[in-house]
Amino acid sequence: MIYITRRERFSAAHRMFREDWTDEKNQDLYGNCSNPNWHGHNYELFVTVKGSINPETGYLVNLKDLSRLLQNAVIEKMDHKNLNIEVDFLKGKILTSENIAIAIWHELNFGIQSLGAELHCVKIIETENNYVEYFGN
Ligand code: NI
Numbered sequence: 001m002i003y004i005t006r007r008e009r010f011s012a013a014h015r016m017f018r019e020d021w022t023d024e025k026n027q028d029l030y031g032n033c034s035n036p037n038w039h040g041h042n043y044e045l046f047v048t049v050k051g052s053i054n055p056e057t058g059y060l061v062n063l064k065d066l067s068r069l070l071q072n073a074v075i076e077k078m079d080h081k082n083l084n085i086e087v088d089f090l091k092g093k094i095l096t097s098e099n100i101a102i103a104i105w106h107e108l109n110f111g112i113q114s115l116g117a118e119l120h121c122v123k124i125i126e127t128e129n130n131y132v133e134y135f136g137n
Helices: 023-034 062-077 097-114
Strands: 002-014 039-051 119-129 131-135
Touching: 002 062, 002 097, 002 131, 039 062, 039 097, 097 119
Parallel strands: none
Antiparallel strands: 002 039, 039 119, 119 131
């Protein structure tokens, strides 16, 4: 089994909040990330896939194909967007890095199988001090 990771970046606005809570209660839990007027992050997305090397090419997957998949399935939909209101696959979610990572996993899983690999990890870095990894369960 061999693993390979592709990094992509996107910048986006979001707000973490529950609609059924007051602004004050949201502020208590989510702090500045609950600002009703939104705020932004420069996110980094690391997607790790695993599988066997194709003996003909020497590749697990062609990174150009993996990058194209990430761009089409995720980055173009999220980059310079408001994640709460403009991204179909994030609608109705509390937009923590945890939930964003899980949603991205589901967007990518089938496409990565189509490339002949298996999705291993979706990692989201929201700030330089924190990151989240999702391994599919
Ligand atoms: Ni935030």
